[in-house]
Amino acid sequence: xxxxxxxxxxxxxxxxxxxxxxxxxxxxxxAPQFAGTPKTIKTPNLEREAVVPEIMVPAGTANxxxxxxxxxSDDFPVIGELEYLTDSDKEGSDGSYIELGPELQWVQIDLGxxxxxxxxxxxxxxxxxxxxxxxxxxxxxxxxxxGNVQTLFNNDHDNSSGLGAGKDKEYIETYMGKLIxxxxxxxxxxxxxxxxxxxxxMNHYIEVEVFGK
Amino acid sequence: xxxxxxxxxxxAAAGTLLAALRARxxxxxxxxxxxxxxxxxxxxxGAGAQGRILTESCLRIPGIRFVAVCDIWSYSQRYAExxxxxxxxxxxxxxxxxxMLANEKGxxxxxxxxxxxxxHAEHANACLEAGLHVYCEKEMSNSLEKAxxxxxxxxxxxxxxxxxxxxxSNPRYIHAxxxxxxxxxxxxxxxxxxxxxxxxxxxxxxxxDQYEIDAATLDKYGYDSMTQFRNWRWYKxxxxxxxxxxxxxxxxxxxxxxGVNPSSVIASGGIDYYPHHxxxxxxxxxxxxxxxxxxxxxxxxTLTTTGHRGFSEAFRGExxxxxxxxxxxxxxxVLREAHAPDWMPYVERGLLKAVxxxxxxxxxxxxxxxxxxxxxxxxxxxxxxxAKPAHQPHxxxxxxxxxxxxPLNCPGESGYETAVSVLAVNRAVxxxxxxxxxxxxxxx
Numbered sequence: 001x002x003x004x005x006x007x008x009x010x011x012x013x014x015x016x017x018x019x020x021x022x023x024x025x026x027x028x029x030x031a032p033q034f035a036g037t038p039k040t041i042k043t044p045n046l047e048r049e050a051v052v053p054e055i056m057v058p059a060g061t062a063n064x065x066x067x068x069x070x071x072x073s074d075d076f077p078v079i080g081e082l083e084y085l086t087d088s089d090k091e092g093s094d095g096s097y098i099e100l101g102p103e104l105q106w107v108q109i110d111l112g113x114x115x116x117x118x119x120x121x122x123x124x125x126x127x128x129x130x131x132x133x134x135x136x137x138x139x140x141x142x143x144x145x146x147g148n149v150q151t152l153f154n155n156d157h158d159n160s161s162g163l164g165a166g167k168d169k170e171y172i173e174t175y176m177g178k179l180i181x182x183x184x185x186x187x188x189x190x191x192x193x194x195x196x197x198x199x200x201x202m203n204h205y206i207e208v209e210v211f212g213k
Numbered sequence: 214x215x216x217x218x219x220x221x222x223x224x225a226a227a228g229t230l231l232a233a234l235r236a237r238x239x240x241x242x243x244x245x246x247x248x249x250x251x252x253x254x255x256x257x258x259g260a261g262a263q264g265r266i267l268t269e270s271c272l273r274i275p276g277i278r279f280v281a282v283c284d285i286w287s288y289s290q291r292y293a294e295x296x297x298x299x300x301x302x303x304x305x306x307x308x309x310x311x312x313m314l315a316n317e318k319g320x321x322x323x324x325x326x327x328x329x330x331x332x333h334a335e336h337a338n339a340c341l342e343a344g345l346h347v348y349c350e351k352e353m354s355n356s357l358e359k360a361x362x363x364x365x366x367x368x369x370x371x372x373x374x375x376x377x378x379x380x381x382s383n384p385r386y387i388h389a390x391x392x393x394x395x396x397x398x399x400x401x402x403x404x405x406x407x408x409x410x411x412x413x414x415x416x417x418x419x420x421x422d423q424y425e426i427d428a429a430t431l432d433k434y435g436y437d438s439m440t441q442f443r444n445w446r447w448y449k450x451x452x453x454x455x456x457x458x459x460x461x462x463x464x465x466x467x468x469x470x471x472g473v474n475p476s477s478v479i480a481s482g483g484i485d486y487y488p489h490h491x492x493x494x495x496x497x498x499x500x501x502x503x504x505x506x507x508x509x510x511x512x513x514x515t516l517t518t519t520g521h522r523g524f525s526e527a528f529r530g531e532x533x534x535x536x537x538x539x540x541x542x543x544x545x546x547v548l549r550e551a552h553a554p555d556w557m558p559y560v561e562r563g564l565l566k567a568v569x570x571x572x573x574x575x576x577x578x579x580x581x582x583x584x585x586x587x588x589x590x591x592x593x594x595x596x597x598x599x600a601k602p603a604h605q606p607h608x609x610x611x612x613x614x615x616x617x618x619x620p621l622n623c624p625g626e627s628g629y630e631t632a633v634s635v636l637a638v639n640r641a642v643x644x645x646x647x648x649x650x651x652x653x654x655x656x657x
Binding site for chain 1: 269288291292295296298299300413415416418419420421422423424520
């Protein structure tokens, strides 16, 4: 269960200012689990310092991805199941992560209906320090992402994915995951891309949380 | 201290022989990069964490084709089969290695053994006797008797046995030890070495519920429980604890640097943090080496409750110290003592870089300097990079030995010598006594 610290602030809604309860989103974190021999992290677009954004969300915001169906570009995962992405298990051990094949791969969560999104939290893999490449997160009303696509995060600095270059930085995976401000984007489908990491050619996911209402 | 001359001559002769046998890193890389090499068909026994690391490296080497995989755990079977499928390798999957050898040995050239330590000898010996070359992960075994049997079987069958001390094929380590220390005598007399491998505290490994091995199958393969199967490194029946899992890689380097086996070891350690484990969770030890230049000592520590200082090695000589680690960010430079001869000629010859200049006299002007403290040595980075996974050059050396007859960088005999040195630490802790080695201890 994620915690929200509730504040009351003025929020603009149609027609004027009304008081709306806002809450600081705080993630429920798994146990740290670095193990084994670290690998060299050598990548040109790495952030200098990890910064966790402070994201305020309206009261009633919840993880609308919990238990929702997941599809993928890889229908033959190396290990794990697509359901792991939305099963609320964020541990880093075997049985908690799915491993997809090499090169650019995507996973997609169907929220069931269009939602207003405030934040996305993502854990690729946290048993080893590594940085995933071409991490791109998009939202759309179209299951095929052919139209009305909003990009919430993109660290593909050289457009190696062919989806357009982004200005976000690569980051080192830890048990703290990656928290991204969705800034009120609306959509039914959330798609996440990656293209291997500094630790492996493969693509991994432990959990994706989508906070909205 | 007066040296035992006979002991030294025997050990030095063995060390010189091994140095002569060791393939040069450049030759290794050139041979490994040849186009259209003969295809080598291989199998993997033990598809756990270490088996996956070897698999990943093998897939980057031209002409290597996986034919079969064997593991008693269905989780690892699925992982290996599907992982290899992603790269176009369709493999036969086995739970039982004897069945694998019976069905596949006619198709195979070599086998990678990455099973738990206590099964290395059984697996490696069976493969060698089936006429196959073997790359076996270190430690050779948690039993010296079993490790010796591997050396004897390799000799009897004439097959190759490479032990997975992968630093021996790493061009950065070859440059540091063979070029700078041995050939150039950059450090002068190397009097000491220190190394450590420390890890933060961690929970025992678990397993997915749907992949739990039933009790009958565990018993069939000799495991007392799923917990022990997953955490075998902590139990005496199956492994040797952190000093073996981690220390072996680095203690192996001491023998490489000095060219002799240790003459003694003292150690302290205990089961102090993880009371449910059987092996020592912290070990600190000191080896003595009777080198041609005189006595040398090496300190080693492995801690599993703090990751402070991580893993690295330092070879300390009268003229400088080489700080090195398998991950270059943790160590990749030579520290020059202020009185050492000029090192710029080494830079001009491409043997060192001179990025971080030694402290100059003028840099201390107006700064209060404690005259009792020696000025910090300047760091001279090593010029060699390894743009491959750390295990790949050692595997390349193994495959080059099969294809072209190049010498192995860590044949069974060398792996055995290191096993003798390392396994003695656990005995030293258990008995609280100094272990004295005889030169004959290191030879099969």
